[in-house]
Amino acid sequence: MKRLLTLFLASALLFCACGRSAEIPQTTRPANTAANASAGAGENAAENDNAADTDSPRILVAYFAVAENSEVDAVSSASVLMENGTAKGMSQYVAECIAEMTGGDLFSIRTETKYPGSYNPLADYAKREQDNDERPVLTTHIDNLDDYDIIFVGYPIWWYTLPMALFSFFDEYDFTGKTIIPFDTHYGSGRGGTPGVIAELEPGAAVEKNSFAVNQTKAADCWQDVADWLKEIGY
Numbered sequence: 001m002k003r004l005l006t007l008f009l010a011s012a013l014l015f016c017a018c019g020r021s022a023e024i025p026q027t028t029r030p031a032n033t034a035a036n037a038s039a040g041a042g043e044n045a046a047e048n049d050n051a052a053d054t055d056s057p058r059i060l061v062a063y064f065a066v067a068e069n070s071e072v073d074a075v076s077s078a079s080v081l082m083e084n085g086t087a088k089g090m091s092q093y094v095a096e097c098i099a100e101m102t103g104g105d106l107f108s109i110r111t112e113t114k115y116p117g118s119y120n121p122l123a124d125y126a127k128r129e130q131d132n133d134e135r136p137v138l139t140t141h142i143d144n145l146d147d148y149d150i151i152f153v154g155y156p157i158w159w160y161t162l163p164m165a166l167f168s169f170f171d172e173y174d175f176t177g178k179t180i181i182p183f184d185t186h187y188g189s190g191r192g193g194t195p196g197v198i199a200e201l202e203p204g205a206a207v208e209k210n211s212f213a214v215n216q217t218k219a220a221d222c223w224q225d226v227a228d229w230l231k232e233i234g235y
């Protein structure tokens with residue numbers, strides 16, 4: 001099994017190496033949205049721009065992207081998009097689309113671990129982390145979880161499932177009574193069964209099964225798909 005995934009990841013790497021640091025065409029975002037309107041969340045707490053509007057559901061868009069948790073220049077890493085000269089992880093980019101379309105606040109899940117910036121060492125590191133069932137220490141925390149009803153949670157698929165940082169994230173919070181809406185980026189594994197994994201980790205939450213999953217090759221161009229999906233699930 002490991003051999004198969006290594007082959008699969010090797011071809012992903014080939015793709016990434018060729019298409020690394022792809023520049024997002026500036027026509028990708030709808031004209032009425034600002035490219036950098038939603039900056040990453042602060043170090044300690046999500047910013048709560050929509051809490052004042054008591055009628056609409058209060059939305060948080062939390063995401064993990066290795067580009068923000070990497071020990072080397074993110075631009076040289078495998079899964080990065082360039083927007084206006086800023087390197088972004090695929091999952092970060094999709095998170096920003098969702099935040100902008102829903103009016104949600106962004107929260108970046110950051111780890112104490114600085115992951116290797118090149119692909120093979122990263123793949124090995126992540127595999128070891130998974131085999132050892134590790135829980136990477138998180139350095140960002142949601143201090144105002146009570147302010148939110150709906151939590152979008154985004155991540156790349158790593159070794160067919162959630163990165164271990166997401167297990168740390170779900171260990172840290174009890175989302176009972178809230179709605180969790182997963183989204184992921186991947187290179188062929190789709191959802192990888194992750195909504196079900198999240199439902200097991202957060203039994204008190206309503207977890208949307210119809211999560212959004214986009215192949216990394218399409219992530220830069222996902223606006224319409226995100227809009228259609230949000231409509232489908234009622235946002």
Ligand SMILES: Cc1cc2nc3c(=O)[nH]c(=O)nc-3n(C[C@H](O)[C@H](O)[C@H](O)COP(=O)(O)O)c2cc1C
Pocket residue numbers: 005009012064065066067079080088089090091092119122123124126127155156157158159160161185186187188189190215216
């Ligand atoms: C350690 C590692 C493991 C991965 N495992 C898978 C996998 O099992 N299935 C898959 O489809 N893609 C896999 N990928 C590809 C990533 O899911 C894909 O590149 C994703 O878009 C990265 O998102 P990010 O830029 O937000 O980190 C893997 C990538 C890495 C770095």
